[in-house]
Amino acid sequence: MRAVRSRDGIIRFLLAGIAATIVVSVAGCASDEGDRDWRSIEMCDLIDKSQLASLTDDPDSLVAERTDQDGRSIGCKFEASTGITLLSVGLKNEDARLSELPSFAVVRTFSVAGKRAYVSYERGGNCNLSVQLDDLALVMSISPGPEKKGIAPDDTSEVSCEAQTPLVEETIERIGLP
The missing domain is CATH 1.20.5 (Single alpha-helices involved in coiled-coils or other helix-helix interfaces)
Known part of the structure; x- marks a missing residue:
């Protein structure tokens, strides 16, 4: 038996x-048909002026620049006249789940738009995170201008990324992928 x-x-x-x-x-x-779909997303158009206003008092001064890399990722960065990038948003074609990548240091996770967000840096109002969207990863680096942080520079609590939840949710919704 x-x-x-x-x-x-x-x-x-x-x-x-x-x-x-x-x-x-x-x-x-x-086929590459699905690949063409996500690569054709205009990443700079995903973020509107009201969202940029949450990062700086002068959203009109930000310069958007597309930052595609090697066919595996597309993105956009929003840079202030000082040369500081306040927001970078990208999609990466990941071969493995974010949580399984040995080089991806996760500080914590939380739920956003019904998906798992992996925080890799969170301090003083700055937030770096990635969200798994099926076989793609949404990667965001959010660094509000000093006038918008409202958080002590050495604060490592969860408030830095939690404050950016609406921006992340709206970006996921505008991307429109599973």
Whole structure:
């Protein structure tokens, strides 16, 4: 009886492995059609003036610059006349889940727009986070101008990223991907 259970367990294990291999193979054979969809998103257009006003008293002075990299990511940075980037937003085509990447140091996680946000830096009003969107990662670096921080420079509490939740939620909604 024990040998039958053991054999059934092995068979189930092998079938699960075969099913996983088929899923990965089918996903790997997908056309570039889906890739073109996310790469065609105008990242600089995702952020409007009211959102930029939450980062600086002078949103009209910010210069938006598209920052695509090597076909694996698209993005945009919003830079002040001082050369400081107040917001950078990007989509990356990730081969692995964010939580599984050994080089990705996660300070904490929280839920935003029904998805898991992985915070990699949070201090003094600044917030760096990534959100898994199916096989893409939304990556945001948010650094409000000094007039908008309202948080002590050495404050490492959760308030820095929590304050940016509406901006992150609206960005996810505008991207329109799962």
